Amino acid sequence: MAQAIALEAPLQPIAVSAPAQLRLRRPRFRRRSIIPGFGLTFGFTLAWLCLIVLIPLSAVFVRTAGMGWSDFVATAFSERAIAAYRLSFGAALIAAAVNGVFGLLIAWILTRYEFAGKRLVNAIVDLPFALPTAVAGIALTALYAENGWIGQYLAPLGIKVAYTPLGVVVALIFIGLPFVVRSVEPVLADLGNDVEEAAATLGATRLQTFRRVILPSILPALLTGFALALARGIGEYGSVIFIAGNMPYRSEIAPLLIVTQLEQYDYAGATAIAMVMLIASFLLLLLINVLQAWTRSRSLSS
Amino acid sequence: MNAQATGESAATRLGLILVALLFLGLLLVLPLASIFVEALRRGIAAYGRAVVEPDAISAIKLTLLVAAISVPLNLVFGAAAAWAITKFDFPGKSILITFIDLPFSVSPVVSGLIYVLLFGVQGWFGDYLAERDIQIIFAVPGIVLATIFITFPFVARELIPLMAEQGRDDEEAALSLGASGWQTFWNVTLPNIRWGLLYGVLLCNARAMGEFGAVSVVSGHIRGQTNTMPLHVEILYNEYNFVAAFAVASLLALLAILTLVLKSALEWRYGYHGRGTGH
Numbered sequence: 001m002a003q004a005i006a007l008e009a010p011l012q013p014i015a016v017s018a019p020a021q022l023r024l025r026r027p028r029f030r031r032r033s034i035i036p037g038f039g040l041t042f043g044f045t046l047a048w049l050c051l052i053v054l055i056p057l058s059a060v061f062v063r064t065a066g067m068g069w070s071d072f073v074a075t076a077f078s079e080r081a082i083a084a085y086r087l088s089f090g091a092a093l094i095a096a097a098v099n100g101v102f103g104l105l106i107a108w109i110l111t112r113y114e115f116a117g118k119r120l121v122n123a124i125v126d127l128p129f130a131l132p133t134a135v136a137g138i139a140l141t142a143l144y145a146e147n148g149w150i151g152q153y154l155a156p157l158g159i160k161v162a163y164t165p166l167g168v169v170v171a172l173i174f175i176g177l178p179f180v181v182r183s184v185e186p187v188l189a190d191l192g193n194d195v196e197e198a199a200a201t202l203g204a205t206r207l208q209t210f211r212r213v214i215l216p217s218i219l220p221a222l223l224t225g226f227a228l229a230l231a232r233g234i235g236e237y238g239s240v241i242f243i244a245g246n247m248p249y250r251s252e253i254a255p256l257l258i259v260t261q262l263e264q265y266d267y268a269g270a271t272a273i274a275m276v277m278l279i280a281s282f283l284l285l286l287l288i289n290v291l292q293a294w295t296r297s298r299s300l301s302s
Numbered sequence: 303m304n305a306q307a308t309g310e311s312a313a314t315r316l317g318l319i320l321v322a323l324l325f326l327g328l329l330l331v332l333p334l335a336s337i338f339v340e341a342l343r344r345g346i347a348a349y350g351r352a353v354v355e356p357d358a359i360s361a362i363k364l365t366l367l368v369a370a371i372s373v374p375l376n377l378v379f380g381a382a383a384a385w386a387i388t389k390f391d392f393p394g395k396s397i398l399i400t401f402i403d404l405p406f407s408v409s410p411v412v413s414g415l416i417y418v419l420l421f422g423v424q425g426w427f428g429d430y431l432a433e434r435d436i437q438i439i440f441a442v443p444g445i446v447l448a449t450i451f452i453t454f455p456f457v458a459r460e461l462i463p464l465m466a467e468q469g470r471d472d473e474e475a476a477l478s479l480g481a482s483g484w485q486t487f488w489n490v491t492l493p494n495i496r497w498g499l500l501y502g503v504l505l506c507n508a509r510a511m512g513e514f515g516a517v518s519v520v521s522g523h524i525r526g527q528t529n530t531m532p533l534h535v536e537i538l539y540n541e542y543n544f545v546a547a548f549a550v551a552s553l554l555a556l557l558a559i560l561t562l563v564l565k566s567a568l569e570w571r572y573g574y575h576g577r578g579t580g581h
Binding site: 029030031033034035036037038040041042044045046048049052053054055056057059060063102105106108109112113115119121122123124125126127128129130131132133134135136138139140142143148149150173174177182206231234235236237238242254255256258259262265267270271274277278281282284285288289 | 309310314315318319321322323325326328329330331332333334336337340379382383385386387389390391392393398400401402403404405406407408409410411412415416417418419420422424425426447450451454470473474477478482483486487505508511512513514515518519531532533535536539544547548551554555557558559561562563565566570576
């Protein structure tokens with residue numbers, strides 16, 4: 001019975017003659033399917049998406065549009081705001097780069113080597129996803145304060161981490177690490193051994209094989225992880241504010257500036273900075289989508 | 303030359319593993335351990351007092367309440383979105399998926415701000431709500447809304463790739479054998495996606511209970527009323543009450559550990575691996 005229907009369905013268009021089919025074809029939003037529930041699930045998805053995400057987000061755009069261009073530029077690019085963007089974007093960039101290196105290393109040992117406690121390592125990599133950011137923030141601050149477990153060894157060297165921009169970088173490294181590991185890991189695991197064998201047969205050293213064969217194949221995934229970590233780092237708040245020191249012009253991140261202005265009931269100021277942050281995250285989201293498509297096309301062709 | 307053509311020497315392997323473990327130890331394990339050490343610094347009695355203190359209890363209750371509302375809503379949304387997206391073909395699908403992903407790339411602070419712009423005193427609906435004496439911002443509804451926004455993509459992002467992989471054959475077979483739509487979903491689709499669903503719910507719940515930035519903007523930090531656990535940690539910390547701050551933080555750390563244990567169990571026992579990257 002099931003088979004009969006399954007066979008019948010694809011035959012139908014062939015049975016109808018070409019002109020008749022043209023007459024019958026009405027513009028339809030979706031292709032015909034025997035599975036029910038399109039109206040219900042699609043309608044609910046769209047309604048919920050609009051109510052929770054799109055309409056609230058549009059408030060930022062509408063508010064900004066109401067400000068006028070010169071007001072917007074004056075508030076969104078004030079000296080203090082620019083210093084905050086520089087810290088947020090700069091620290092996120094450095095942290096994502098550090099994570100690019102160590103994330104790749106961790107993905108490498110997880111996919112290539114066997115060692116005791118590997119499962120534990122695999123589980124703990126996701127800790128930053130599971131640990132609330134505020135908890136991470138106070139823990140890192142306690143560690144890197146001058147009398148902390150790590151801070152006490154850095155202080156004699158003249159390195160101050162807590163309450164400086166360096167602290168922001170440390171917090172963002174913590175937050176961003178799993179993005180790189182989890183992006184690179186599946187691609188590294190799927191990479192066939194044959195190309196590496198071919199490279200070795202042709203006389204390449206291991207380092208040459210890594211640089212010329214492995215690295216190009218995992219590059220899209222590595223960049224995706226880098227961009228994800230970067231996007232998360234730019235907007236990160238909870239883990240940073242405890243360790244940053246929050247001095248305007250020096251160690252104040254952009255999300256904190258939004259909060260400060262909201263607390264002073266300066267909605268326009270907060271909205272203008274939020275607008276800049278939103279545009280930055282939309283651009284990064286676009287980049288991430290392109291990178292993910294690139295990763296997929298790489299893994300399909302290999 | 304190398305003993306193996308496509309492997310590293312034993313020394314290189316050992317070196318790489320040690321560097322990676324040192325990095326993970328310093329970056330992840332040490333902070334986690336320090337939470338418990340700091341929390342127990344004044345002994346177990348002080349720890350207990352900090353955890354059962356009335357403001358802490360009310361923060362725990364509020365956190366559980368917020369998660370109990372937002373996680374099921376996002377679960378239903380995730381299942382509906384995945385059904386619509388994977389079982390049907392329609393134009394604009396990839397745009398829809400991108401929109402669902404949006405909350406992941408928005409700063410938590412901005413996620414809170416957008417609801418202040420809508421429902422705050424100077425917001426679009428501010429006057430309307432004030433006249434009717436309805437409070438959303440600086441009250442529980444605002445916290446719930448911000449949490450739903452933050453955790454919006456978790457379940458959908460896990461289910462969409464999973465259900466796309468599984469295709470439509472099973473559902474089409476069930477339907478052609480006379481099952482209704484609901485029967486097909488409950489008896490055919492759900493058993494196929496249950497581990498993915500659980501995985502998504504697990505991560506969604508961890509984030510819902512732990513969210514700080516977005517909730518901080520809309521909460522107003524009223525002790526005993528609009529303070530969730532992460533916000534309570536912040537208040538205690540800023541009052542230099544470090545033992546209490548770390549005690550409450552340790553509960554959240556235990557939640558994180560439990561989440562990781564369950565997640566690993568799903569991966570080892572059932573061979574399920576998360577599909578949505580970028581939580």
